[in-house]
Amino acid sequence: MIHTLLHGCRITFLVTVLPLLAVGISPTVAAAETVKVATYEGVINPVTAEYFESVLEEAVESNAHLLVFQLDTPGGLDTSMRLIIKEINASPVPVVVFVFPNGGRAASAGVFITMAAHVAAMSPGTNIGAAHPVAMGGGEMDKVMMAKVENDAVAYIKSIAEKHGRNAKWAEDAVRKSVSVTEKEALELGVIDFVAADLNELLAAIDGREVETATGKVVLKTKDAHIQHIPMTWRFEFLKVLSDPNIAYILMTIGTIGIIAELYSPGMILPGVVGAVSLILAFYSFQTLPINYAGLLLMMLGVVLLILEMQMFSYGLLSIGGIAAMTLGSVMLMSGGAEFQQVSLSVIFPVVLVFAGFIMLITGLAVKSFRRRPVTGAEALVGMTALAKTDLNLEGWVWLNGERWQATSDVPIQAGQEADVTAVKGLHLLVTQHQEAKERDSWT
Template identity: 35%
Template sequence: MKLIKFGLAISLFVFSCLSLYCTTPSPGETTQPSVYSVKVDDTVTEGTARHIQRGIYLAERDQAEAVLILLNTPGGLVSATLDILQAMSSSNVPIITYVSPQGAIAASAGTFILINGHIAAMSPATTCGAAMPVTMASPGESPQAADQKTINFLAGHMKSIAGGRGRPADLAEKFVTENLALNNNEALEAGVVDINAADPADLLQKIDGMAVKTNAGDRRLATAGARITELPLNVNEQLIHLVSNPTFAMILLMIGIYGLIIGFYSPGFLLPEIAGSISLVLGLAGMGLFRGNLAAVFLILLGAGLLVAEFFTSTYGVLGVGGLVSIVLGIMFFPTEPLMPPAWFSAFKLLALGVGVVGALLMSTIIMGVSRIRRHKPVHGEDEFHNTAAYVVKELNPGGMVRLKGEMWQAVSKNGHTIGEGKKVKVLERQGLVLFVSPDINNNGTDAAKEEN
């Protein structure tokens, strides 16, 4: 028995060795390198930052050769950009920034990300730069340069990033201070980027063998023929990307405010209240993910309060107009994101005006409806049955009973006259559950069975 167990153990040992030998690559055999790819083809938001952070984490975990960030963005949020730069600087895996495809741009916030790559590259017919911070101007005017303090801070940060990556710091500083823009050939000649490449595959072939210095130390790239693994935005990142976009956040906020107002004046339908509440929460959450003007928040709240007050008063639009003006101005001046592109600020002004137009239509509709209701006489109360015909079913002497609209009511003859059964009377007023009536002057002894009410 012992001999059998010994023989079985020897067999298992030999089988394990053979399996290990067969699965171990030979000295001349190499595995295909992997590169993780992340696309930034829209406004840089908090969702973009989390997307890039996840890509770097997965690349480090899976020991990928590099992370490739494909850039095509006009700019974005300052806080999100700084988070991205910090994640790139602390990465243990090489970061390759690449303006792609042909015709793409890496402006404003995109230039900061481009410069901070261990290797920076551009496709033909692409552009980088134009990173001067801007701010919202008065209605009718173009966006203006931000205050000098903001410009100096971002210019110094751009200069520091470029110097840390061995790129011309003084030239990089001009992206912020002078709004300098360079095409791919100019950027390559100036040393802002390291290489021009037609596509990602061409880029990986050209940078193969280049040495870079990461947070974990020096590393030589082996990217020739590497497998590119694309990392799309997951559901959480997509949601954060949407709500942290100032434009979408403001749309959600106004849907929330208008939805609650509609629900308040048409209770029982529930859909406006539910949709408005969800939109309001998402809008407020998004507003917390980008920089804003506190005074503009108070303008929006004041406007919402004036809209609500309008429907409790008979000002016929005075408070409502003031509320809409307050909301439009609040939306217009809320975002204070200096790295958003100038064209975005112009589009955001149109959004604010659109919110005002929609609000004006909504307010007009509600005010017209309220006015019609106010013109109608009350259908309940002391005057509910005023001048309505009724028929005596129990002699009024002076009290008795009448039939009114199929219901039996106590009634009293107003002048004390006796009115016989079946006679037609006119209701003068109602006090509680008692009707005060008088004989109908057209009373011809009409039978109560012919009552028409």
């Protein structure tokens, strides 16, 4: 009996426990790593820096294995570029900057960002370089100041290149000489780490590479990684559009027109609201752009001259001066060295003409209103036709607008005849013979 029970226990043990032990000692299949992918195309500015910070934060919070930042940029602001690089340096998640797609580039500030990444890669048909500092705000820097800025940029990019084992000599030439190279040349020169046709090829190429993040060394496991794209939210899309100098300029003009329209006709509300909102958005845009304040003052002078035209009627002299000041100010407003931060002439001239046309329209309406005969009060009675209730032998009574008025006439007017009002003195009308009656008398 006991023997039978022991035998049964052995069988139960073999059937239930041993399979569990086998599972415990068998090799586990690791779950695929998650790779976050964000894409940015455009100028590097405060919006870019905020966007990069948000996608990197999402990658960290979701315990992503890697962040791939696909970049295509002509360059941008030094302050925004440095903020992005600081985020990369402090990131526990490895960051790959991938210059993409075909025809894309990493110029100016884009060079610094690409070389600061844990892994730098480019797709075929792209280029990198031309990182010489550019004076913003429309002015030319003197030689001493330019040398300081250039040397600072050289020291910064060399430290970045040396930290990641990349070509520091080429990095210096990119700043001092504005050299630019293709993706193949960049790979041969040791500027970047990989050339890949697309994201999948890139992830296959970097698999097994060891990089050092802010929290230590990480071996990239990207061969069969799970890819998650981070789309740009509508908020960042909107702010990105506002960062366009042409949009900022148009918003400022719309805002000015709206405020002037509200001042010309108080109580309309809509022009004032649209104008105020447009000006606020324009001022936000100016924070992301290099503004030439001499140009801004010229534009303000032009607006003042055009508004004065509404009040003084200078026969067009103030309008001509205002249009000239606005045009010159518009050209100077964002005349930075970088083309992508300037207002296009194809935008300036139509906007100035529209603005000038609006002011002339308002001026015309103001002149017309000024010359129009009053329609209320005593002055509105002048020119109206009254009907004589009694004979007017200099003095008498007339009927006007359903009311009985005492009237004085310069000529005799019989009862029942019409008389024209020439003046109003208190409750007394001065009248004269009706124009048609005068014409009949002149023929006789």
